[in-house]
Ligand SMILES: [Ca+2]
């Protein structure tokens with residue numbers, strides 16, 4: 001057993017304030033769907049395209065659909081792609097963050113590339129907030145895709161290598177993956193996207209992503225129904241300012257995108273993807289203590305979810321006001337004890 005002191009609650013307070021900010025920033029643009037939260041787990045994952053070791057790990061269902069192109073834009077209208085419910089799982093250990101992105105869609109793969117064409121294979125992106133104000137549409141918000149609000153970290157993976165192969169990595173000074181096209185990128189709005197190191201000078205640019213994929217129906221051949229498994233990892237801290245930095249007990253803000261090779265006769269288009277971004281950032285709560293439990297630290301009232309009530313309780317506590325708690329839930333600001 002390990003006694004945890006007020007520092008844990010300080011983490012909870014920071015997380016709750018971050019949630020308050022997110023809620024405030026999304027008001028007024030459109031009817032906001034319920035915020036999505038995921039408790040990441042404490043685990044070490046082998047990145048090999050085999051999801052079996054994720055079986056007991058908590059997952060989140062993520063609705064994904066095509067975004068609406070804002071009025072007045074000169075962007076081309078993409079083909080129609082059906083909405084999907086993807087599954088997101090996240091784990092961390094002392095060194096790495098691990099991401100499992102599972103997509104229910106048929107098997108389309110035309111690789112390796114070259115000589116073949118990755119636009120008739122699936123493609124994906126995982127996006128993380130870097131600058132606190134950045135919006136979930138590649139840095140922009142819901143109402144104006146041309147107005148960047150800050151930088152986001154993009155893991156952008158077009159499937160140039162075969163199933164189970166290791167993707168990611170590349171020469172120093174660049175986020176480019178010259179072999180498998182799992183590029184480490186950043187963007188500030190949908191039209192401003194670069195490999196790390198590909199825009200403003202960035203001596204620390206690097207690509208330490210690792211990824212491996214599989215599809216449950218691949219043995220049946222092209223168009224066989226099933227589920228894509230995209231398994232990925234990266235060090236928690238890369239030292240690259242064009243990457244998100246992850247900390248124990250922190251909240252990672254995540255968005256997902258998926259390109260369906262069945263969008264049109266020539267495969268997917270840049271704009272044709274489904275995305276989680278219309279639902280705002282997904283809040284992924286990283287395990288707070290090395291070797292600790294998967295408790296959701298930001299859930300100050302032990303309700304099982306993080307919501308504005310938690311923010312209010314932390315604000316009341318910080319202001320010296322009384323905070324009512326349900327029976328059995330530690331008071332905000334008090335010590336708690338968890339299994340080691
Ligand atoms: Ca695995």
Ligand SMILES: [Ca+2]
Pocket residue numbers: 105106108260261262
């Ligand atoms: Ca498809």
Ligand SMILES: [Ca+2]
Pocket residue numbers: 175184196205206207208238240242243
């Ligand atoms: Ca990088």
Ligand SMILES: [Ca+2]
Pocket residue numbers: 153154175184185186196242243244
């Ligand atoms: Ca990056």
